[in-house]
Amino acid sequence: MKIAFVGKGGSGKTTLAALLARHLTDGGHPVLAIDADINQHLAVALGGTPQCAAQLTPLGEFLPQMKEYLRGDNPRIASAAEMVKTTPPGAGSRLVRVDEENPIYAACVRRVGDVRLAVTGAFTEDDLGVACYHSKVGAVELLLNHLVDGPGEYVVVDMTAGADSFASGLFTRFDRTFLVCEPTLRSVGVYRQYAGYARDYGVALSVVGNKIEDPSDVDFLREHVGADLLTWVSRSTYIRRAERGAVGPLDDLEATNRVVLHKLTDTVDATVQDWPALTRHAHDFHRRNAAAWANEQTGTDLTAQIDPGFLMGPAPAAEVLGLTPAR
Template identity: 70%
Template structure:
């Protein structure tokens, strides 16, 4: 399952992502965590020190390696330099699995708090005034376009806050998007905005209430979110301890809050994979980006990178020389 966490800034999005990642790692589920937020806090939320988090390799710094590896022997892509963040896979491309050994993972993925984590990297001083953060997130979009996850395998992405997630096609790369919502008017407004933007793309959104103190908070969310409210987490001593830098085992999380994590996993695992739609949306956003800026930058028509007969799937993974994904 590919899962995204979105929500208003300060809603607890990164905290909930880290709790779910720790929950999965504790159950020895194959999980790959990706920090795609402009505020790079997921590593610390998983238990790294600030110095350890700052030392993590950035995906954006390894973009040439990522492109070269994913390109493989795809004859439609003249060179790794010709790839852009939306380039979809085709026959000959190298596909990825959640848990495997490959040059990209060796360069960019590190174990943090029992989970495997890759980060886009922070917004650096050299970027100020000349770049947008979504240029860094492009590495995540490329990886997800080429990644085949099997049953019981998880990719969990902490997205940037608010509606900024819609600045690229990355928002379509997930089986379930968990929108973290506080019982506040401003947090609900972000939920409605996200719902409006995602409606035409078949994005499955489930709301997870956070910082729910009492029945009035819960009724507020039920009234404004309705059936989209999947579950909720209450105030947590476990989370408060983590915010003070005290790392506790996930088993010490309050029982009701662990039940909320289990409900999130149950929803994800009950969601059917739709590989043809996944490929179609990758192609759609690739063509949008090609027309908007990619063709001019490449000096070529990047529509030629699209393989009309290819659909990423477990079968395509097997044909590319990988072992079958687990059933």
Template identity: 60%
Template sequence: MKVAFVGKGGSGKTTCASLFALRAAATGAPVLALDADINQHLAVALGASEADAAALPTLPAHLGLIKEWLRGDNPRFTPEQMIKTTPPGHGSRLLRVVEDNPVWDATLREVVPGVRLGLAGAFDDADLGVACFHAKTGAVELLLNHLVDGRGEYVVVDMTAGADAFASGLFTRFDLTFLVCEPTQRSVGVYRQYAGYARDFGVRLAVVGNKVSDADDAAYLRDEVGDDLVGVLGRSAHVRAGDRGASRDVAGLEEANVAALDDLRAAVDAVEKDWVRYQADAVAMHRRNADAWAGPALAAQIDPDFVPGRETVTL
């Protein structure tokens, strides 16, 4: 299942994404984590050192390889013609969460046991003033378009903060999107903004309460977001210690917070996988790009009879 963590800056979405990934991996589930935030902190949040995090490969640095591999024998376009919204078709290579392939070998690293991580990468000097961050998250979107995941497998994506998460088609690529919400008016306001955008595109949205101090905080969130609230994470001494360099192993996490993470996972597992809808959403976003700037050449990349799924994986 593909899950995203979004929210306003400072809400703790990266922390929540890392805890979800670590808890799932601790139960033996395969986990692929992707950092699509402009502030690339997920590696450290998972437990990597600052030095190890800085040495990790990035997806955009291997974009040529990614396009070449994913294109496979698809006759509708060349690797050079692929863009971030290009959907798979007959002849495309589809990726699986657990497999060996050249793309994973080049771009993923197991930063902690059971969690492999891929990075959109941070801005460098060449990007300043001439590029937007979506040029980097495009590699993440292209991968997710071609990624076939199954029950009991988790793809966890830390998205960029604020409404900017809706500035590309990446926000449509998830079975469930968790919005991390603090018990404050500002954070609830961000939730309402997200909920409006999500509703317009049929995106499944669930709320994770974070930095909840007491029953009043939890009640406030329930009153404001209603049934969208699926879990509440309290303030955590374990997380604070991890922010100071202590172990981030979820074995030391408070029992109530572990239970909340299990509630999030149960919410994900309850979602019905719909590959027809998933491909249709990818095609719709690709058509928006075609209509906006690229025209018939881009629209011709769409294979109208193709639906991804495990039975269609090309090795």
């Protein structure tokens, strides 16, 4: 399952993404965590040092090699230079699994604590005034387009804050999106904006309340987000210490908040992966990007990269990866 954490800046989405990634890893599941936020804090939230994140090779820096690897011998893609962030897989493309050995992971994925982590990289001084942050998360979008997650495997992505995710098609790449929401009007405003866009694309969205002090906070969220409210995290001494850099064992997390992590996991596991929808959205956003800028940039009609007979999912993935699909 591919899982996104979104929400207003400061809502706690990075903290909850880290907690869920650690919880799933502790359960023995293959997990890949990706920091796709403009503020790169997931490594620290997982228990690493600030220097740890800086030592990771950002996915964006490996993008040319990533394109060459994922292209494989797909006859619809003449060269890696013609691949863009929305290029979908087709016959001949290389697909990747959550936990495997490949050149992308070898270059960009490292363990922070027990969790395998990849990062987009921070927005640097060289980027100011000349680059958009979404150019960095393009590497994440391309990777997710080619990633096959099997049962009991998880990708946890800490997304950029607010509704900025809608500047690309990345928001449609997930099986379940958790929107972390504080009991404030500003946080609820982000929920309304995100939910309005997400429903147009059938995005499976659940709200996780955070920084809950008392029942009135829960009532406030119920009033404003309704049935989308899945669960909530109470004010936590453990989380407060973790946000100051002292990330302790998960066993030290308050019992009520451990229940929240189980609730998130159960919700993800109960989500049905809609491979036809994932494929359809990938093709749709590729057409949009081709028309908006990519055809002009590459000098070719990139819509020809779409393989109408290729459907992402267990059966074609098994064929590409040389596995035997389940019957």
